[in-house]
Amino acid sequence: xxxxxxxxxxxxxxxxxxxxxxxxxxxxxxxxxxxxxxxxxxxxxxxxxxxxxxxxxxxxxxxxxxxxxxxxxxxxxxxxxxxxxxxxxxxxxxxxxxxxxxxxxxxxxxxxxxxxxxxxxxxxxxxxxxxxxxxxxxxxxxxxxxxxxxxxxxxxxxxxxxxxxxxxxxxxxxxxxxxxxxxxxxxxxxxxxxxxxxxxxxxxxxxxxxxxxxxxxxxxxxxxxxxxxxxxxxxxxxxxxx
Numbered sequence: 001x002x003x004x005x006x007x008x009x010x011x012x013x014x015x016x017x018x019x020x021x022x023x024x025x026x027x028x029x030x031x032x033x034x035x036x037x038x039x040x041x042x043x044x045x046x047x048x049x050x051x052x053x054x055x056x057x058x059x060x061x062x063x064x065x066x067x068x069x070x071x072x073x074x075x076x077x078x079x080x081x082x083x084x085x086x087x088x089x090x091x092x093x094x095x096x097x098x099x100x101x102x103x104x105x106x107x108x109x110x111x112x113x114x115x116x117x118x119x120x121x122x123x124x125x126x127x128x129x130x131x132x133x134x135x136x137x138x139x140x141x142x143x144x145x146x147x148x149x150x151x152x153x154x155x156x157x158x159x160x161x162x163x164x165x166x167x168x169x170x171x172x173x174x175x176x177x178x179x180x181x182x183x184x185x186x187x188x189x190x191x192x193x194x195x196x197x198x199x200x201x202x203x204x205x206x207x208x209x210x211x212x213x214x215x216x217x218x219x220x221x222x223x224x225x226x227x228x229x230x231x232x233x234x235x236x237x238x239x240x241x242x
Contacts, residue, residue, distance in 0.1 A: 020168045023175055027166040035064055035179040038165050042147060042177045043069040050177075051075055051102075052149035053138065053240075056082075056089040057210045058199040060192060061151040062097050064179065070098040075141050075148075078103050079133040080110040081122070081212035089200045096198060104141040106133045122214050126230055130238040133212075138240060139172060147175035152241055153183050157226055159237055185225075211238070 030038050042050055043065075051073040052065050065072050076090055094101050106113075113121060113132065122129040142148055148169075154161050169176040180188070192199060202210050206218040208225035219228040226236065 019175075023166055023168045027164040030165050031182075033165070035183070036068060038177060038179040039065050039068045039149065042149060042166075042175075042179075043072075046145075046147045046175070048073075049144070049146040050149065051142070051145050051147075052151075053077075054093075054151070055210065056086045056093065056200060058192065058197060058203070059089070059093050059097060060188060060197050061149065061180070062093060062099055063195055063197045064191075065149060066097050066099050072099055073145075074099045074101045075104050075138065076101060077134055077137055077141075078105050079212050080106065081133070081214055083200075083202060083210065083213045083216075085200055085202045086210060089198060092198055102141070104137045106137045108132070120214075122212065126215060126233055126235050127239070135239045142172055142174065145174065147177055149177045149179065150241065151180055152178055153188075154181055155184055157236060159242065163241075 026041070030041060033041075050069070052061055053075045054062055056076060062074055074093070090101070093099070108116065117128075118124070121132075152160050152163055154163055163178050163181050165178055165181050167176050167178070183191075191197065200207075200210055206220070207216065207228060208219055209229050210216060211229050215230050217228045217231050219225060229236070
């Protein structure tokens with residue numbers, strides 16, 4: 001079976017259980033492929049039913065994908081709790097890259113959530129807050145698509161160590177493409193420097209992993225890069241990738 005066979009199979013069998021087996025074949029064939037080759041395969045296979053998500057921590061994934069598929073849909077979840085720098089990065093991305101940026105919003109504003117569930121839900125029940133302000137809105141926004149591209153990497157955390165470059169997203173019943181899954185932080189840094197990629201200025205102020213402002217703190221020297229997320233809660237993931 002070639003990559004062409006895999007693409008044909010996906011087109012003919014979307015929405016069936018066989019699609020999971022085809023995705024596994026694609027993952028095997030593309031495991032050693034470059035990020036650009038993986039993206040090129042995804043673009044050829046899914047066309048306009050392909051999107052990517054971005055937290056606006058940086059524009060690396062946006063830069064990579066837009067070079068292969070100009071005008072690609074980029075989903076950005078506006079949680080209502082973002083740092084001003086994150087919103088500024090989003091605005092800069094609109095001006096710099098050839099993408100169709102789609103702002104995804106929760107069903108309730110922060111004020112409405114405070115009214116209905118009480119203030120500072122992020123401190124009392126961070127899992128519920130993340131579900132309401134990130135996971136559920138993204139699930140809704142992904143419904144028109146057959147596949148989505150994420151920027152998660154195996155070296156980021158133990159929970160991501162076994163992600164495949166192409167995998168079946170059982171929770172959403174769609175394909176998930178992780179073109180930089182094999183990259184290291186050094187690979188990321190080199191690509192950003194070599195290609196002049198936009199990055200969130202908070203990275204220069206000891207925020208290596210950036211989430212919502214109330215749940216993200218600066219990281220001290222020697223700490224794990226993700227230790228500033230939900231510090232002191234035992235929480236390590238928002239739920240989007242689990």
